[in-house]
Amino acid sequence: MQFRLEKRQEPSRFMLYATPVAAVVLTMVLGAIIFSLIGFDGLGAVREIFLTPLINPLKWQDLAVKASPLIIIAVGLSIGYRANVWNIGAEGQYIVGGLAGTGVALATWEMTGWWLLPLMIIAGIAGGMAYAAVPALLRVKFKVNEILTTLMLTYVSVQLLNYLVLGPWINPTGYGQAQTRLFNADQTLPYIIPGTIVQLGTPIALLVALVAWVLMSKSMFGFQIRVVGLAPHAARYGGFSEGKTIWLALLVGGGLAGLAGVLEVAGPFGRMVPSFPTNYGFTAIIVAFLGRLNPLGIVVAGIVLAITFVGGQVAQTTIGLPFPAVGLFQAMMLFLLLAGDILVRYRLRRVVPLAVAEDVA
Amino acid sequence: MVDTCDPTAETSRTMAEKMIGTGLKDIVRGEGRQMGNAKFVVSNLSTRKLGHFDVAVEGVSFSVRAGEILGIAGVAGNGQNALLDALSGEVEAHAATAIVLDGQPLGQLGTTARRKHGLCAVPEERNGHAAVGDFSLAENTILTARDRMSMVVMGLINSGAARTYTGKVITEFAVKALGPASLAGSLSGGNLQKYIMGREILQRPSVLVVSQPTWGVDAGAAAAIHQALVDLAAEGSAIVVISQDLDELLVLCDTMAVINSGRLSASKPVGTVTVDEIGLLMGGVHGDKTAEGAHAVPA
Numbered sequence: 001m002q003f004r005l006e007k008r009q010e011p012s013r014f015m016l017y018a019t020p021v022a023a024v025v026l027t028m029v030l031g032a033i034i035f036s037l038i039g040f041d042g043l044g045a046v047r048e049i050f051l052t053p054l055i056n057p058l059k060w061q062d063l064a065v066k067a068s069p070l071i072i073i074a075v076g077l078s079i080g081y082r083a084n085v086w087n088i089g090a091e092g093q094y095i096v097g098g099l100a101g102t103g104v105a106l107a108t109w110e111m112t113g114w115w116l117l118p119l120m121i122i123a124g125i126a127g128g129m130a131y132a133a134v135p136a137l138l139r140v141k142f143k144v145n146e147i148l149t150t151l152m153l154t155y156v157s158v159q160l161l162n163y164l165v166l167g168p169w170i171n172p173t174g175y176g177q178a179q180t181r182l183f184n185a186d187q188t189l190p191y192i193i194p195g196t197i198v199q200l201g202t203p204i205a206l207l208v209a210l211v212a213w214v215l216m217s218k219s220m221f222g223f224q225i226r227v228v229g230l231a232p233h234a235a236r237y238g239g240f241s242e243g244k245t246i247w248l249a250l251l252v253g254g255g256l257a258g259l260a261g262v263l264e265v266a267g268p269f270g271r272m273v274p275s276f277p278t279n280y281g282f283t284a285i286i287v288a289f290l291g292r293l294n295p296l297g298i299v300v301a302g303i304v305l306a307i308t309f310v311g312g313q314v315a316q317t318t319i320g321l322p323f324p325a326v327g328l329f330q331a332m333m334l335f336l337l338l339a340g341d342i343l344v345r346y347r348l349r350r351v352v353p354l355a356v357a358e359d360v361a
Numbered sequence: 362m363v364d365t366c367d368p369t370a371e372t373s374r375t376m377a378e379k380m381i382g383t384g385l386k387d388i389v390r391g392e393g394r395q396m397g398n399a400k401f402v403v404s405n406l407s408t409r410k411l412g413h414f415d416v417a418v419e420g421v422s423f424s425v426r427a428g429e430i431l432g433i434a435g436v437a438g439n440g441q442n443a444l445l446d447a448l449s450g451e452v453e454a455h456a457a458t459a460i461v462l463d464g465q466p467l468g469q470l471g472t473t474a475r476r477k478h479g480l481c482a483v484p485e486e487r488n489g490h491a492a493v494g495d496f497s498l499a500e501n502t503i504l505t506a507r508d509r510m511s512m513v514v515m516g517l518i519n520s521g522a523a524r525t526y527t528g529k530v531i532t533e534f535a536v537k538a539l540g541p542a543s544l545a546g547s548l549s550g551g552n553l554q555k556y557i558m559g560r561e562i563l564q565r566p567s568v569l570v571v572s573q574p575t576w577g578v579d580a581g582a583a584a585a586i587h588q589a590l591v592d593l594a595a596e597g598s599a600i601v602v603i604s605q606d607l608d609e610l611l612v613l614c615d616t617m618a619v620i621n622s623g624r625l626s627a628s629k630p631v632g633t634v635t636v637d638e639i640g641l642l643m644g645g646v647h648g649d650k651t652a653e654g655a656h657a658v659p660a
Contacts, residue, residue, distance in 0.1 A: 010547050011495075219516050223503060231493040236451050237484060238504040239473030 002351040011344050019340035020290050020297075024304060027333045035325070044319045049311035049329060059310055061196040065268060066306035068205040069094075069260040071299055073284035075212045076256030078293040080249040082216070084229040087250055089135070089150025090257040091281025092157035093128040097258025098265040099161060100127025102180060102272040105187045105265075106169060116186045121262055128258015129251045131157065136250040140243040146250070158277060165272055180272040189267040201263040205302075208256065212295040225249060257281060286334045305330065380580065396615070397427030400599040401480075401568045406459045406468075408443045408452055416440040418447060421625040423618055425568070425599035430590065431628060432614030433603045436643050440623035441572060441603050442485065448570045448601070449482030450475040462568055477508050479567030483557055485576065485603075487550065491557045494546030498538060499523045501545050502530070502560055509564045526563070534559035535585065551578040555586065562589050569593060572603040587613050607639065621645045 028046045036042030053059040073090045080087045087093075101124040108116055134153060138144035166178045174181075189199040216222035228235040228245040235242060260280065265272055287305050291298030312326030364379050371379075402424045410417040418440045425431045435441060446452045447460075454460055454468035460480075461467065467475050472482075484490045492501045502523050507513045512522045527541035534555045538548055545553060558574060574590065575583035590613065594600050603620075604610050610617055611631060618628035619642035626642050 010544050218518055218520075220507075220513055220518060221516065223500070223518060227493060227496070227504065230495050231489045233486075233490045234493045234504065237449065237472060237482075237490055239450075239471055239476070 004349050004351045005342070005346040006349050007346055012347075015340075015344045016292060019343055020292060020301070020337055023290070023333055023337035023340055026336050027329055030332060030336075031329050034328075035321070040321060041319050045315050045321050045325065048315035048318055048321070049308055049326065051311075052314050053307045053310040059314075061193075061198050062310045063303060063306045064198045064202045066309045067299075067302040068201040069264055069280045070284050070287045070305055071205040071302035072201075072208050072260040072263070073257045073281055074287035074291060074298045074302060075209050075295050076253040077284055078288040078291065078295065078298060079212065079216065079225055080253040081288060081293055082222075082229045083225045083245050083249040084232075085139075085246055085249040085253075086147045087132065087135070087150045087253045088147055088285060089132075089152075089154045089281070090253065090284055091277060091279065092150070092154035093131045093254040093257035094261040094264075094281045095154075095157040095161055095277055096131040097124040097128035097261030098272065098276055099157075099164060099261075100124050100258065101262030101265055102164075102169065105183045106180060108187070109181060109184065112184070112186050114186065116184075117189070117266065120187060120266055121259065124258045124262025124265075125255045126258070128254040128256070128261060130254075131258070132250040132254020133247075136247050139250075140246050146246075154281070161272070161276060162274055165274055169272065171271075178274050182271045183266060187266060188270055189263065197268075199263075199267045201267050204259075204263065206299065208259075209295040209299045216295060221248075257284075283330060286330055289334060289337055308333075378580075396429050397597060399424045400427040400429075400463060401425040401601070402461045403448070404459060404461075405456075406444075406447055406454055408447050408454075416443060416623050418443045418620075418623045418625075421447075421620075421623075423601075423625060423628055425601060425616075427597045427599055428594050429616060430594050430600045430602060430614045432610035432617040432631070433601065433620050433625065434607055434610055434617060434639055434643060435603075435605065435620035437605055439620050441620060443623065444620065444625075445482060445484050445570060445572045445603060448480075449484065450480075473508065476505065476564075476566075480570070481505070481509075481561045481564055481566035481568070482570040483561050483572060483574065485572040487553050487557060488546070492545045492553060494544065496545055497542050498531070498536075498545055498548075498556060499527045499541040501556075502527045502541075506560055506564055509566075527560075530556055530559035530563055533563065534589070535582070551582055554578050555582055558586050558589065562593055565593070565596070566598060568599045568601070570601040570603070573606075574602060574604065575606070575609060583609075607636065611636075619643055 028050055032042040032046045034042070035045045053063055073094060077087060077090055101120040104120045104123040105116070108119070131153065132150070135146045135149040138149050139146045165180060169180045171177065171179055171181045189201060191197070191199055192203060216225070224235070224240045224245055225248070227238060228240055228242055232242055235245070265276065269276060283305055287298055287301045290304060291301035308326050308329055312321070312323055315321040315325070316323050366379065404422045406421040407419050408417045416439060421444060423431060433441070433444070443452070447454060450467070450470060450472035453471070457466035457468040459468040462478055462480055465478055467478055467480060470478070488494050493504065496504070499520065500523070503512055503518060506526060510522065510526050512519050512526070524541040530536065531538055531541070536548070536556045536559065537552045538556070548556065554575070554577065558571070561569060575586050578586065587609070590600055590602070602610065602613060614631050616628045616630050617634055617639065619626045619639055621643060622645060
């Protein structure tokens with residue numbers, strides 16, 4: 001029996017939505033098999049990682065906290081990816097955004113007022129944008145590949161973070177511990193649901209996704225991004241500059257990553273610490289693709305990835321699964337998703353002697 | 362539908378009629394049309410060579426009157442694409458006055474601004490240049506018709522307006538497509554070309570520049586596109602047709618010029634020019650003796 005891939009006349013809308021679901025389900029199946037083979041309770045691991053956070057209402061607030069930065073960063077990345085701008089250094093822009101917000105917080109440490117938090121947020125967005133402006137300039141002026149520059153700048157930002165929290169920004173009353181002062185009450189995100197750990201970052205994430213959805217599907221901004229990504233020559237004919245679009249894509253991606261950074265440091269962290277980089281910027285790449293580069297899909301995908309984070313912690317305590325196993329599940333998900341993508345544009349046909357092929361997909 | 366015939370007894374026209382199953386319509390042109398004043402004036406237009414195999418245009422000058430169709434003949438690869446990019450605005454001219462429409466210098470404006478002034482263009486390559494294959498026809502309409510047909514209000518797309526206009530293009534140009542939501546890439550080449558030509562012509566531009574308007578289109582559709590161009594000219598637009606198809610140009614155009622190695626010959630009324638003369642110009646042999654050899658590079 002032979003199979004053959006056949007190009008579809010139009011991309012399948014069914015497959016567009018079915019393959020992300022299939023990728024998650026297959027990840028669970030393969031994950032159960034792999035962890036059973038290496039001596040863990042495979043089924044238990046999958047149950048703890050994927051189901052417990054959903055079933056247990058006490059874990060929902062953790063999901064909101066984890067999903068919010070992932071959604072904000074992934075929305076920004078998806079806009080770039082639509083324009084064929086491959087920013088994979090959101091982690092660095094997230095760190096610099098957090099640092100910019102911290103800088104404002106430390107400079108205004110003795111002040112109070114409602115305006116402190118908005119100022120920190122603006123600084124965070126500007127910090128992320130500035131950090132993404134470097135790859136944008138290099139790409140537009142000198143045609144330097146942004147995949148390399150954005151990634152490498154991430155490592156630079158980690159060094160900058162370590163230098164600042166160990167040096168100039170170290171807490172003067174902290175007995176030499178590498179961290180900044182704790183932000184004051186006006187510099188910290190308010191809790192929005194009493195009795196939970198859900199802060200202002202969560203509604204901001206949903207708002208960002210909604211605004212991005214409107215912009216991408218209904219505005220000339222979204223049209224420009226998509227046409228430059230799909231057909232640069234046609235974009236020029238339509239009057240859209242590729243250079244400007246690259247700038248826009250990187251600034252939006254960097255700005256949103258910076259926003260996520262400042263919301264984290266002013267939210268769950270409450271101060272800048274060396275353990276601030278938590279790979280949200282890299283995980284958001286998976287979120288962006290799992291959400292089909294659609295801001296509303298990204299909200300769902302952000303929750304799915306948050307489930308694996310929260311579930312990973314559960315599995316660590318209940319069945320002794322090492323936390324890096326979560327990374328394995330996440331990577332498998334991205335891999336299966338990208339592999340499944342081919343079914344959107346192609347169909348799998350069984351080659352039977354004497355025609356009458358049938359859909360196997 | 363199968364028919365048999367003796368090729369020696371048929372003309373190319375009767376063969377084409379058999380292929381499309383109906384009689385070919387003759388192009389109806391208003392006899393004794395009044396040409397207006399010079400409407401679209403290009404003077405000393407040059408472009409830079411972009412790539413190694415690119416042919417730039419050098420010192421191109423011509424003028425088209427209102428109601429006139431100017432044909433530009435030439436062997437492929439003699440600067441036709443560079444000329445179209447320079448006229449459409451994808452590549453800006455060195456001087457604003459190199460391209461003038463109704464007294465307005467457009468040379469240093471981009472494609473969007475030129476369209477607003479009434480200059481529309483259709484490049485030769487359909488997929489990925491004149492249209493985006495992965496976009497629906499309605500989205501492809503937004504690509505070039507958004508300003509002249511008011512499809513954008515404060516940065517937001519009025520998709521209803523885009524669908525309505527696309528529907529009009531599909532009906533008036535008999536495009537075989539399921540509707541405005543069909544992907545451009547799912548259309549046959551000929552139907553996509555009819556859609557693209559319709560999209561520009563129905564915007565009623567003051568100047569329309571088209572390259573290979575009927576490339577790969579069946580004879581019936583080609584006749585419909587030709588008629589639409591003639592009708593547009595009759596309304597007072599100036600039209601420039603760049604084509605490698607001499608028959609097409611001779612049927613369609615009022616005046617003709619030839620492009621060779623990026624240089625354009627003087628334009629002459631179609632009635633006074635012979636096919637032999639055009640053929641020599643296309644080969645790079647320029648008629649007047651004084652200029653001969655000065656810059657003519659044999660192709």
